[in-house]
């Protein structure tokens with residue numbers, strides 16, 4: 001079963017989260033790491049090996065993991081607590097919500113395998129973590145695109161005096177954004193690529209796919225802009241509304257998450273509330289429990305692969321052309 | 330009868346190795362480790378009809394450890410619930426035998442696993458419901474020692490005792506392992522913990538078929554409340570080269586080693 005979302009031959013960086021956290025902890029002695037029997041699987045082992053006296057292994061007990069993270073923060077430490085996204089959100093949400101978010105504690109909950117990044121089946125596919133957490137007051141939510149993003153996000157979250165949730169990309173993580181003039185800024189959406197015909201508003205690893213699709217569509221003379229939205233909450237509504245309502249482009253959102261309750265709905269609501277009549281298409285996972293299998297096959301099947309994004313843009317463009325033709329005749 | 334169980338255990342190990350080879354992975358260490366326990370459960374303890382997995386009076390076998398699916402499929406094949414030829418499909422896209430057990434995929438799989446710490450809670454409800462409906466069927470749940478870290482397991486443990494569920498039997502594969510390495514919270518006196526929670530407890534060598542049969546017989550003879558068997562097992566058991574390998578949650582197996590493993594199988 002293939003479990004990497006990196007494309008064959010793509011440049012990758014090993015364990016960028018663990019490296020960034022271990023490096024930052026050199027200067028910040030109050031940073032501590034916690035995991036619930038998923039240290040090796042969330043790249044937390046890099047931190048553990050560098051700072052063994054500041055790492056706490058909780059065994060497979062996600063509720064205590066997040067409760068204890070809150071307790072550590074209450075007494076002046078700066079915890080990063082890692083498990084898989086499904087367990088942080090489904091199993092331990094009450095603890096995240098009331099122990100960490102309500103008191104605005106500086107804790108970063110690190111969720112591995114966000115969205116569809118494993119073929120292991122519904123128990124491990126966190127297809128609705130953003131939907132759950134967007135409803136949590138006080139919580140900052142970040143969905144990085146790649147290793148470049150992650151390396152900048154870790155210090156930004158550590159500097160934040162409040163609770164945050166990081167959608168972790170682990171293992172060999174693609175490096176893409178260093179090819180563009182990109183800098184992560186908490187709470188800011190960033191236009192990574194201009195384009196006249198289509199705007200893709202994307203988050204997480206779907207920005208990588210949107211960029212690849214944009215390049216592929218150049219051959220069709222289709223000009224695709226990509227607006228990367230790494231911070232899901234608070235959402236950069238101003239930039240998103242301004243971009244989406246300018247230039248009369250086809251607008252698509254793209255997220256590694258169910259279409260229910262994620263970026264697509266957030267953007268739709270932002271546009272409606274701003275009074276902008278923009279026709280919006282959503283690229284995301286269907287509102288269903290997904291199959292198990294090889295990850296590349298699943299990304300094709302559920303519309304997240306570059307090829308699927310390219311196809312979707314073509315279809316939506318031709319649908320739009322037909323509608324326009326119909327209107328004018 | 331014991332030779333029958335020994336044969337079953339060997340067959341379960343062989344089926345598991347065949348599936349492991351198909352996928353090149355799949356928790357083979359756990360499957361080999363728990364094979365003796367499963368042979369005794371399916372060959373001696375559980376009442377079921379192989380050709381009718383929905384039989385209302387069947388004992389429920391709950392695989393709380395969804396990642397042990399490979400072991401369960403092997404036991405299902407040995408018990409006649411799954412055609413051995415179907416095992417070749419293990420883990421393939423769209424297969425009825427996914428790598429992580431799903432009730433919606435596999436006839437005979439009672440619950441969907443993968444997220445650990447669910448089995449005993451569901452067993453509590455099944456035990457309550459069966460007793461309420463006057464059924465004599467039993468609920469048997471296979472847990473791992475890692476699952477003893479989860480609060481949900483202990484909440485259910487207290488509920489089973491509170492309701493006096495004599496029809497609930499839990500079995501723990503005590504292999505000393507979890508994902509990051511050696512067990513973390515579940516060490517210490519397991520027998521004492523479960524007794525303190527109101528359970529009748531036996532602890533045995535999970536590879537001694539006679540001891541397993543005796544323990545299960547004692548626990549199921551005239552239970553007055555929930556009971557539990559703690560089975561000490563060794564990952565990779567039955568394949569010497571795997572037994573000697575450093576204990577790991579994912580036992581690493583090279584492609585060319587599968588054939589050798591099958592030959593070594595004792």
Ligand SMILES: Cc1ncc(C[n+]2csc(CCOP(=O)(O)OP(=O)(O)O)c2C)c(N)n1
Pocket residue numbers: 036037038060087091359394396443444445446473474475476504506507508577578
């Ligand atoms: C609730 C939950 N948390 C974490 C995991 C990830 N996980 C899968 S297996 C495992 C180890 C659990 O211990 P155990 O079942 O005893 O491991 P084994 O003996 O198979 O090595 C972990 C932490 C999970 N599946 N479910």
Ligand SMILES: [Mg+2]
Pocket residue numbers: 473474475502503504505506507
């Ligand atoms: Mg174990």
